Amino acid sequence: MSTLTRPTAPERLVTEQRAQANRRRRRREGRIGWGFFAPFAILFVLTFVIPILVSIRSSFFTEKAAGDSLYGGGGMVETFAFLDNYAQVLGNATFWEGMGRVLLFGAFQIPVMLGGALILALLLDSFIVRRVAFFRLSYFLPYAIPGVIAALVWTYIFSPGLSPINQTLGSISEWLTGLLGNNVDLTIDFFAPGTIIASMATMTTWTFMGYNMLIFLAALQAIPHDLYEAARLDGAGEFDIVRRIKVPMVGQATLLAVLLSIIGTVQLFNEPTVLAAVNPWMGNDYTPMMLAYSSMMGTTSPSGAGPASAVSISMAVIAGILAAIFALVQKRSTR
Amino acid sequence: MGIAAAATMLFGVTACSTGPATSGEEAGPNESITIDYLHRLPDGEGMTKVADIIAEWNTAHPDVQVTATKFDGKAAEMLTKLKADVKAGSVSCLAQLGYSEVPTMYTEGMLENVTDLAQGYVDNFSAGAVALMTVNGETVGLPQDTGPLVYYYNAAEFERLGLTVPTTADELAAATTAAAAAGKYAVAFQPDEAQYWLSGQTAAAGAAWFTAEDGKWSVDVSDAGTAKVASFWQGLIDTKSTLVANRWGDEFKQALVDQTLIGTIGAAWEAPLLAGDMAGSANEGQWAVVELPTFGATQMTGPDGGSGVAVMKGCAHPAEAMDFNNWFNTQIDPLVSQGLVVAAKGAMTTPDSIKSFYGGQDVFSVLAAANESLSPDFIYIPGFPAVNGDMVKAADAAGQGTAPVMDIFTAAQTSAIAALTSAGLPVAK
């Protein structure tokens, strides 16, 4: 406001006072903000920051037997290894193969799961369905089934001898074989190396589609309904409302859902572990998270807190990079 | 949930369970001490509950009270918890450990040396099992149960097919081939159990993969025994005479129930499990058990599992703990009810339910005899749990016929050397 003429002394005083008031207000606002943030901050430090710092520290150490006799020397000594653990991870073909698998998995599974979740959320949010509560529960219920139970369900559904899907497909195949004269086999080997990733994707989608649907649904419900009224007055149909208002307004929810899915993909663990129990060829290091866990549990070499932490921190960094790339791309495209 | 109950949970439980076992405070003349004991016993229906066994001890010993806790996770997860507990200074005094895990925990400094305390008790247990709880000349606890390999078979089906019960590996291979001609399997190759199941067989054939050589570990799978086991399975896999199925998968159980699988090499502790898998089917009363057909020159078997109860580092009352350890592990019948083939000396009574499944056979006398013929030479290295992944992967490939069986043992060797090296232990070249 005073860029054209030099301010007079009183004017300067006023500006000064305003700036001071502004600063005070800022400080007050900051204090209040931190007040609301403090409970989370304290808990976050206790349960995340401290263990993460411990984890980062141990990633720079290895544990070796204290002595050099057959059974060591009655204990382990921690020795500073600097980046050895990381070099071990980054030079480990198993780690990168696992990472490749989960990324391949994510590239197909995330769009399908989130696309499906968004469609279901839009349908439930439209005005045309009754019994929303029932549908919402049906879609969310798989997330509420404990992992150990879901494991039983899926090993049964995929099991070569028992699979109800294959029993049905088998009957159809027989019928077609009789009809066409040549041998038709439609049955699927869910456990074959070529299909196992799709099998995992099916399990994950089943578990998490309803979860993500709830995220979208909550975001849709937060949209002010007068926007719809205004659009309708302008002659927009329901479809236009979905396309022009609803989908753009859930942009932030989509960003969150995608970020969470990327992280979940890099940390993929439950589904491959379940499948590995009945498919030994997968081993206990099929995905990076399985490698980290086995390393922590001492069922692969090298094991211990150091190597396990190095694997998990490497995973976090890769997930972070992917998340950042996605966030940037989304920012660009919405501009 | 009442507030009172919640309050007990908050304050009561912390007060009594983290304190006494490890804090090192000495019990006064009239005070009782508490021994914590962490186990992975199944504690299922129809078994004598651990809590009931312990209640008996607690009544008789008001000054040494034992609290037993079942750990709900897997063995490897329990090791991880125990290590964290030792670091945090709050470990249970006693913990159940698999024999193959004992050297690992010993090397990591997680176990107390109770050799002197054990002197008065070791005679109550089979010498071979005590040896498995002894590392580097130090006894770290007492054995609980053993897992010698034996051979289970459907006697009725064997008779129907005119098969003789095999006493040697070659006879077993012949029986398997004959059964296969009739559309049945007399053995199953079990990739998921490869680590202990196959290493146990090589032990039965006389192999000792891990030996000391000038103060260093020598890892060698190029012996005749290992070769014998490899060629045995290779032959059966090549001719498709054996079922290839994971022991804990549905396919295996299905084959048992519908009687396609009429025989299997399994650990002694599988006796009640097999009976359970086939309960209510036509198999009832048809099965029988014999000692493992000999793979080597003499009647010998190898270890597949089994565990002991070790005294953990930092236990404040090792003498009382060992006293209880001895008492608990000599409660033969209650432990048998938990599905164990106990390591304590003394006759095991075969429970009626198991006896009737095995056609009235005194199953546990066979298992006890198998126990006596365990190979004394096969020991485990520190880090043996880490060998599992590679062996199982290789076993799956061998089962599919995409790689030779011998690869499983080569994988074991490579993986064992890696485990030793990464733990900083000396390996002979």
Add this chain to the structure above:
Amino acid sequence: MAPTTQTPPSLRPSPATLAITRIVLIAAAVLFLAPVYWLIVSSTKSNPDLISSNGLLFAGNNIVENYTALMSWTQGNFWRWVGNSMLYSTVAGVLGTLVSVSAGYALAKFRMPGKAGIQLAILGGLLMPIALLTVPLYIFFNGLGLTNTIWAVIIPSCVSPFGVFLGRMFVDAGVPDELLEASRLDGSGEVRTFFTLVLRLLAPAMVTIFLFIFVATWNNFLLPLMMLNSAELKPVTLGLYGMMSYFSPQYGAVLQGALLSVIPLVVLFFVLQRYWQSGLTAGAVKG
């Protein structure tokens, strides 16, 4: 979400649209519920029946035997463990939701020094695999004397970085600045504004966050496995894992336990339904 009757006549969907929508929703429901159906069928079977009978059809009635087995395997603690799970999940859910929304509100509506750093730190918390943090957390909590208490499960469970991001998003979308200003001009303090206005506006969003934390706590396995020793403190999921970690579990009993333990969740879901719909959206307030 309003029933069809309230829709203006001009907006009534065509019969075709309606039919397609219904088919899609019902087909999806069938796909999602089919495994649950298998669960129900299987929980009535004995182990041999599970292997030898068709999985989609009932075969033999083993319900009572399975229930007896469930009670025996859980040492008669089953319902106590369900109660424990309810307690942990409810307390963690309520605390976690309040803490998350409060933190999200701070990030959305206040200019705070260090905000960018905070958000990065929270994201960092989201990026680290939780399973790998459990052991260090256990040792740290042990030092605080918290292990083997209910707080060892509740405190870590109520910290949800994702909940904070969700909370922030919902505040951004559903709490207009004008309303906050109006409330302040009315002389309402910050805390009062938060509890009376903001939380009311966010009801549907909070139900979502609550459900996420509730279910995650209910199904968490590694945390209670490491933190708790006493049988009296176990949550039900841990007990079911314990039955499964044995070589030859009685599957029917485990599955029945899982089904019984899901019932409280289903009830909860329908109870929360009310709050979901009654939540005042920003539009409704303004209008």
